[in-house]
Amino acid sequence: MIQPDFTLAASVQTLPTPRTMYRALSRRDPAYEGVFFTGVKTTGIFCRPTCKAKRPRAENVEFFPTVTEALHGGYRPCRLCRPMDGTRPVPPLVERLRRAAEAAADGRVTDKDLAAMGVEPTTARRQFKAYHGMTFHAYQRARRMGLALREVKAGKPVIAVQLDRGYESTSGFREAFARVFGAPPRGAKAAACLLARRMETPLGTMLALADDAGLRLLEFVDRRGLERELVGLRRRLKCAIVPGNHAILDQTAVQLSEYFSGLRTEFTIPLAPVGSEFQGRVWSELGRIPPGHTRSYAEMAQRLGIPKGPRAIGRANGSNMLALVIPCHRVINADGTLNGYAGGLWRKQRLLEHERKYAS
Incomplete structure (x- = not known):
């Protein structure tokens, strides 16, 4: 794995506060899909945040970061929202962010760019991480490095790759590249x-x-x-x-x-x-x-x-x-x-x- 920028496997997740999660549950907020699951103590089932079942009392719920932990908590999946069956489609904002990163000349979308798109940066970060398990900026950094490696291996001059990928500092680019690929750009063809x-x-x-x-x-x-x-x-x-x-x-x-x-x-x-x-x-x-x-x-x-x-x-x-x-x-x-x-x-x-x- 690439550390610390690109964590592919699920790791220990930090949940939002119970108050935040209960509010999201009450609103059936789709932005929290994948962020947490709700265990209902009175029924023994666990649900998605968007479940259309009757809202349980706050004192009758507990929250889990994954399906596995909900199961380990003794809950069974809800038959209405089916938290273990199927997967939700890519949220429109997440798809929009990915397309923006692909369209950017240097593969980088800044908070200023997000604001120009009418997207609140904190919302972008929350939804992207909820869906992909990694931050939008981490995704961009990993993708830029992958593109840089491809260009270096194709014979493109290192300085041109560095500038094309938005790195103003030669030493910063070299260090970032070596941290990911274990070799400086000039030695990366292999x-x-x-x-x-x-x-x-x-x-x-x-x-x-x-x-x-x-x-x-x-x-x-x-x-x-x-x-x-x-x-x-x-x-x-x-x-x-x-x-x-x-x-x-x-x-x-x-x-x-x-x-x-x-x-x-x-x-x-x-x-x-x-x-x-x-x-x-x-x-x-x-x-x-x-x-x-x-x-x-x-x-x-x-x-x-x-x-x-x-x-x-x-x-x-x-x-x-x-x-x-x-x-x-x-x-x-x-x-x-x-x-x-x-x-x-x-x-x-x-x-x-x-x-x-x-x-x-």
Whole structure:
């Protein structure tokens, strides 16, 4: 991961004050979607801030930063607002901010620019962070560095890149570049980076990382251990992670949409998984499980010629960083029960039901 500018994984979140959240709940304020969830003590359910159910009393609610924490608090999802089902569309202001950053000559939108757009900077920061989990300025800094690396690798003079990206100080540009990519601009032609994009699905937001080799990671953003995976990828590939565009990311977004729409049951995205030789064997075998079918860990072990290795199979499954496209969700216990899915057993159940529905 890039630190401190671009944190892709969810970290400990600081909630607004209870008074602020209750006021947002009372107003059903969409600006707070994704910022908090409300647990209602009298009903045992948890809701989105915009839920249309009758407003509970202030003394009967408690607030959580994530779905996971609400579940750990003993609450079940509301059937009206369905906080775990589907994802909200990109808020218009967030989309407007992203487009403004892409259109800016140097990739930078200042508070003065926001004011000229009629946008209150504090509102922009709150909504962008609520949706993306990172500030708008952090997004811009990471994107500018990613564009700078691409231009340096293409042979553009460093001083021209520095000025084009809005850095007036040569030393400041050099330090910022080295902090992200581990090398000064002049030595960066061989530097690598993974391009990152968040993608919305009916089962929650996913994070995709890709480079020219293929898709490296596709995970639900609330997956246990995602931050550790990002650190490991960055270390093993000796690369940085920056937001950006890539043809493989475009392909991934299209095929995810087709998958959840029932138009496709298998993926044809170029993959470049990072793992050991044994893990690679397990992942290849996972790809042979037909959609709509499942196998037990013991069956997997038999097929791989290691009949005493179900536990090793389980560990390799857990190391898979390409959810859905390498279908580790199709492996279950011998008795037919579900087990071992870092994205959550509820997602595993939904994925299997979805595939059974459309595989035929």
